[in-house]
Amino acid sequence: MKNNTVKIKFRIFRFNPSVDSSGRWDEYELEVDKSTTILDVLLRIKEAIDPTLAVRYSCRQAVCGSCGMIVNGKQRLACFTRVLELNSSIVTIEPLRNLPIIRDLVTDFSDLFKKERMVKPYVIRSDVEEITKPTGMYLQRPEELLEYLQFADCIECGLCSSACPTYSTDPLFLTPMVLNKAYRFTADSRDMGLYDRFSIIDSEHGCWRCHFAAACSSVCPKGVDPAKSIQLLKKVTISASIFNRVKKRRVELALRPHAAESPI
Amino acid sequence: MDADRVRSVGVVGMRESVKMLLHYIAGVTILVTGAIHIMSGHFKTLGLIKTWDLYSVNKIIFLAAVLYHALNGVRVILTELIPRRGFSDVMNTVLIILGLSLFVYVSLFVL
Numbered sequence: 001m002k003n004n005t006v007k008i009k010f011r012i013f014r015f016n017p018s019v020d021s022s023g024r025w026d027e028y029e030l031e032v033d034k035s036t037t038i039l040d041v042l043l044r045i046k047e048a049i050d051p052t053l054a055v056r057y058s059c060r061q062a063v064c065g066s067c068g069m070i071v072n073g074k075q076r077l078a079c080f081t082r083v084l085e086l087n088s089s090i091v092t093i094e095p096l097r098n099l100p101i102i103r104d105l106v107t108d109f110s111d112l113f114k115k116e117r118m119v120k121p122y123v124i125r126s127d128v129e130e131i132t133k134p135t136g137m138y139l140q141r142p143e144e145l146l147e148y149l150q151f152a153d154c155i156e157c158g159l160c161s162s163a164c165p166t167y168s169t170d171p172l173f174l175t176p177m178v179l180n181k182a183y184r185f186t187a188d189s190r191d192m193g194l195y196d197r198f199s200i201i202d203s204e205h206g207c208w209r210c211h212f213a214a215a216c217s218s219v220c221p222k223g224v225d226p227a228k229s230i231q232l233l234k235k236v237t238i239s240a241s242i243f244n245r246v247k248k249r250r251v252e253l254a255l256r257p258h259a260a261e262s263p264i
Numbered sequence: 265m266d267a268d269r270v271r272s273v274g275v276v277g278m279r280e281s282v283k284m285l286l287h288y289i290a291g292v293t294i295l296v297t298g299a300i301h302i303m304s305g306h307f308k309t310l311g312l313i314k315t316w317d318l319y320s321v322n323k324i325i326f327l328a329a330v331l332y333h334a335l336n337g338v339r340v341i342l343t344e345l346i347p348r349r350g351f352s353d354v355m356n357t358v359l360i361i362l363g364l365s366l367f368v369y370v371s372l373f374v375l
Contacts (some may be wrong), residue, residue, distance in 0.1 A: 009328045039342075068361045164346060169342040169345060170343070170345075170347050171347060172347040173344070197301075202279050202280050202281050204280055204343050204352060205343070205347065206280060208280045208281065208284045209340075209343070209344060232349055234281070234284075238281050238285055241279050241281045241282065242281060242282060242285060
């Protein structure tokens with residue numbers, strides 16, 4: 001150790017589908033200190049050693065969910081993982097599993113986003129008049145907010161879907177990220193769209209294909225616990241489809257006299 | 265991604281939640297009826313149960329629960345391994361016919 005820095009060997013998976021027939025491992029040795037993150041290392045390699053290394057990132061503070069990758073065998077955010085926390089002299093970095101590789105550490109999320117659109121990830125209401133010409137805002141009690149608050153923290157980094165054993169065998173499975181999103185809106189007291197999402201979440205490849213391995217929750221960097229939201233979604237699905245029982249919700253509207261005049 | 269590929273409900277058109285709730289109920293039923301069946305054969309004092317008329321009903325319920333639970337388990341595994349709509353419909357039909365045939369055969373000729 002010199003000047004509080006440590007020399008660490010990084011093994012990085014390299015693969016360009018348009019050129020390579022298979023992937024390879026490139027090795028780099030860099031000095032890191034206690035504040036160096038995996039993203040810092042990758043950007044240093046890109047800037048000083050190998051500019052062809054492909055990395056996707058944006059916010060650098062675990063908010064955007066762009067830099068998900070597998071570090072030492074576990075799904076992590078590169079910007080949120082300090083190298084020395086790994087306690088390892090050799091660090092392996094791979095792209096996320098279960099998703100097609102665009103290049104090197106960048107994976108294709110199109111499948112996840114298409115599935116997300118299928119579950120209608122927004123508040124659905126039947127009072128179209130109020131939605132199109134708002135006269136106020138819907139009130140929500142603190143206890144109603146708590147029903148979905150944890151699940152609303154999802155940053156869509158896809159780590160959960162990459163860790164999911166069901167998604168690795170069943171490419172049609174909706175994945176924890178999408179099912180969590182479906183529950184987040186279903187549990188929202190302002191939402192009335194359970195039956196609009198029903199044909200997708202209660203399908204052969206919907207929430208019932210989750211076998212509760214809970215790998216998704218163990219890798220979530222935001223503590224969302226998608227495994228829990230999927231079990232809660234199963235409960236809601238059973239109540240609605242078999243017992244025809246959907247939680248009755250009465251949403252109060254706080255009138256705002258000038259709401260109709262202001263542009264949305 | 266085609267929504268219809270995910271949305272597949274199979275040949276009987278039963279919702280997945282209904283199939284899975286029945287799967288769990290069948291599992292509990294196996295535990296209860298299986299326990300009655302095993303205990304009546306192993307404990308002399310409980311052997312009397314075998315003489316009751318309802319004992320044969322217990323065996324029939326046990327058989328139905330085992331068949332549903334097992335074949336639905338096979339369906340779930342194959343649905344994940346071969347996620348194709350055409351295959352899913354054929355598989356569901358085959359499993360229903362297999363289940364009903366086994367139920368009729370075992371309840372009439374074995375039990």
